[in-house]
Amino acid sequence: MKTSIATVSLSGNLTEKLAAISAAGFDGIEIFEQDFIASDFGPAEVGRMVRDHGLEITLFQPFRDFEGLPEPHRSRAFARAARKFELMNQLGTDLVLFCSSVHPAAMGGIDRMADDFHELGDLARQYGVRVGYEALCWGRFVNDHRDAWEVVRRADHPNIGLILDSFHTLGRKIDPDSIRSIPGDRIFFVQLADAPAIDMDLLYWSRHFRNMPGEGDLDVPAFMRAVMATGYDGWLSLEIFNDQFRAGLPRLVALDGRRSLISVQDRARRAEPALAVADQTDIPAPVPVKGVEFIEFATSEDEAPELAALLTATGFQPAGSHVSKPVTLWRQGDVNLLVNTDARGFARTSYVAHGTTVSEIGLSVADAQASFQRATALLAQPHQQEVGKGELAIPAIRGVSGSVMRFLDSSSELGRIWDVDFRIADKPAPGAGITGIDHLAQTMPYDEMLSSSLFYTEIFAAEKSPMVDVIDPDGLVRSQAIRTGGMRVTLNGAEARRTLAGRFIEESFGSSVQHIAFSTNDIFATAEALRARDFPVLRIGANYYDDVAARFGLDSALTERLRRGNIMYDEDAGGQFFQLYSMPRKDGFFLEIVQRQGNYNGYGAPNAPFRIAAQKRTARPTGMPRA
Numbered sequence: 084m085k086t087s088i089a090t091v092s093l094s095g096n097l098t099e100k101l102a103a104i105s106a107a108g109f110d111g112i113e114i115f116e117q118d119f120i121a122s123d124f125g126p127a128e129v130g131r132m133v134r135d136h137g138l139e140i141t142l143f144q145p146f147r148d149f150e151g152l153p154e155p156h157r158s159r160a161f162a163r164a165a166r167k168f169e170l171m172n173q174l175g176t177d178l179v180l181f182c183s184s185v186h187p188a189a190m191g192g193i194d195r196m197a198d199d200f201h202e203l204g205d206l207a208r209q210y211g212v213r214v215g216y217e218a219l220c221w222g223r224f225v226n227d228h229r230d231a232w233e234v235v236r237r238a239d240h241p242n243i244g245l246i247l248d249s250f251h252t253l254g255r256k257i258d259p260d261s262i263r264s265i266p267g268d269r270i271f272f273v274q275l276a277d278a279p280a281i282d283m284d285l286l287y288w289s290r291h292f293r294n295m296p297g298e299g300d301l302d303v304p305a306f307m308r309a310v311m312a313t314g315y316d317g318w319l320s321l322e323i324f325n326d327q328f329r330a331g332l333p334r335l336v337a338l339d340g341r342r343s344l345i346s347v348q349d350r351a352r353r354a355e356p357a358l359a360v361a362d363q364t365d366i367p368a369p370v371p372v373k374g375v376e377f378i379e380f381a382t383s384e385d386e387a388p389e390l391a392a393l394l395t396a397t398g399f400q401p402a403g404s405h406v407s408k409p410v411t412l413w414r415q416g417d418v419n420l421l422v423n424t425d426a427r428g429f430a431r432t433s434y435v436a437h438g439t440t441v442s443e444i445g446l447s448v449a450d451a452q453a454s455f456q457r458a459t460a461l462l463a464q465p466h467q468q469e470v471g472k473g474e475l476a477i478p479a480i481r482g483v484s485g486s487v488m489r490f491l492d493s494s495s496e497l498g499r500i501w502d503v504d505f506r507i508a509d510k511p512a513p514g515a516g517i518t519g520i521d522h523l524a525q526t527m528p529y530d531e532m533l534s535s536s537l538f539y540t541e542i543f544a545a546e547k548s549p550m551v552d553v554i555d556p557d558g559l560v561r562s563q564a565i566r567t568g569g570m571r572v573t574l575n576g577a578e579a580r581r582t583l584a585g586r587f588i589e590e591s592f593g594s595s596v597q598h599i600a601f602s603t604n605d606i607f608a609t610a611e612a613l614r615a616r617d618f619p620v621l622r623i624g625a626n627y628y629d630d631v632a633a634r635f636g637l638d639s640a641l642t643e644r645l646r647r648g649n650i651m652y653d654e655d656a657g658g659q660f661f662q663l664y665s666m667p668r669k670d671g672f673f674l675e676i677v678q679r680q681g682n683y684n685g686y687g688a689p690n691a692p693f694r695i696a697a698q699k700r701t702a703r704p705t706g707m708p709r710a
């Protein structure tokens with residue numbers, strides 16, 4: 084289906100919006116009247132600009148408070164409509180959205196409203212335009228698409244049709260399947276928006292918190308399936324009122340929008356194959372990530388020894404090196420860490436931009452090529468780098484926050500990465516009991532979170548946990564956990580600059596992995612082994628242990644073992660969780676080691692305020708220049 088986006092969804096002036104919308108590959112735009120009025124271009128000029136960008140004006144909107152008015156308001160509304168139809172002719176668009184009335188003088192009565200629209204249909208016909216009627220979910224008399232449809236049905240005019248907007252239907256908890264009985268050719272236009280499940284006034288929620296399909300909690304795919312079942316084959320358009328998007332980078336927001344529209348159609352088709360859309364090309368199904376095969380750090384010759392010391396103290400050992408690049412493989416349990424000091428290529432670019440940083444993440448999936456194809460079909464940017472003779476060409480994309488994400492599988496040659504691209508030394512001696520990677524924590528400015536979570540949830544088969552607030556002594560950090568198969572990531576969004584996360588963004592010049600959590604099967608043994616290695620353990624205060632013992636009713640022996648190991652503790656309905664932290668590096672990067680028992684499914688969020696406070700006590704003064 085052809086895709087469109089409303090100008091209100093993006094920041095900037097009309098020129099900037101058009102450039103972003105066309106660059107993201109949309110076919111059309113809805114002109115929001117305010118954007119037009121605020122611009123300095125006349126209607127014909129705007130129409131030309133739009134077409135020069137290869138776009139169509141799909142809709143002009145909104146026209147407010149038309150139906151059910153007594154005189155003299157009624158005549159004035161018709162006169163106003165005539166003016167706007169004229170304007171539409173100049174713009175070069177034939178469809179306008181009339182939203183349901185909130186006018187204080189408006190009167191109810193389905194037939195009265197239907198008669199108004201019938202008469203409007205005759206006027207619209209004179210101008211060669213069509214009118215679509217949308218139920219605002221806070222409309223005075225019409226606030227349900229079923230009622231809007233009844234008005235349209237009774238208006239019985241070829242120039243009058245229905246406009247559906249997923250927000251108004253789903254936000255009011257109206258069953259989207261009620262759309263299925265509406266004839267597809269009476270639906271003139273379809274707008275899509277999602278929103279987070281927050282209980283608040285509908286109008287305020289709609290005007291500030293809408294987001295891209297897949298970014299919120301509404302069942303937009305179910306709405307989409309119902310629309311497709313009617314036979315509707317017109318425009319699919321995003322209408323996203325969102326405070327962050329209004330301030331965001333228009334190109335990125337537009338790209339996320341296109342990604343969400345590709346994905347919502349893909350989801351609908353998968354859930355109900357009979358609804359296949361003719362022009363939607365087949366893209367590989369979303370699959371879970373099996374696990375993290377490797378994490379690569381980009382660093383320099385100068386900074387590599389400090390990283391090596393931290394890895395050694397954590398129980399890692401050098402286990403091999405790349406056949407052609409200055410990349411060392413460090414291993415412990417099933418964990419592969421790469422330390423790249425290459426003075427050329429992407430590692431160098433990452434290092435120069437961020438300092439020592441996680442620059443690549445290797446994911447193990449069932450079929451690397453298929454995952455790569457799905458990612459690029461969803462507009463992920465392919466990442467290419469020279470491959471040495473005889474080395475593997477590992478499919479890669481730009482992941483969250485500019486890092487590189489590689490896809491590996493065991494069903495192809497890629498499964499031999501460690502034999503082909505590396506020279507492996509003898510089996511390393513036992514380390515500190517670390518067995519795997521529990522999760523990666525990616526820190527970013529708060530306003531990148533939706534985009535990052537959309538990336539994971541649409542490319543992979545992934546589940547989001549509810550967002551949690553992490554209290555830093557200097558501000559709030561929001562944390563969104565995402566799980567896909569054997570991979571867990573937490574996205575941490577900082578609004579305040581003086582939080583540990585906010586400082587990390589400043590110190591490392593942008594978003595990246597702030598901490599890696601490794602797993603162990605025996606946290607107490609690991610704590611002992613780390614102590615022997617001079618691991619820079621984070622000291623947790625006595626108050627914490629008094630509280631945790633009281634909260635969970637722990638016996639004094641366990642409490643004492645936790646205290647001695649500086650191990651934090653949490654429980655949920657499924658099981659127990661143990662966490663141990665390193666002190667933060669100067670830039671705020673740190674390590675965590677965890678043990679999950681039973682089916683504990685969280686990340687120790689209740690401990691975060693105390694951990695962060697302890698980390699801040701150890702931190703050196705901020706603002707120290709990097710060497």
Ligand SMILES: O=C(O)c1ccc(O)c(O)c1
Pocket residue numbers: 144145180182217219248289290322
């Ligand atoms: O918030 C509004 O007023 C508004 C206007 C036009 C729309 O299409 C809509 O969904 C909401």
Ligand SMILES: [Mg+2]
Pocket residue numbers: 217248274322
């Ligand atoms: Mg709408």
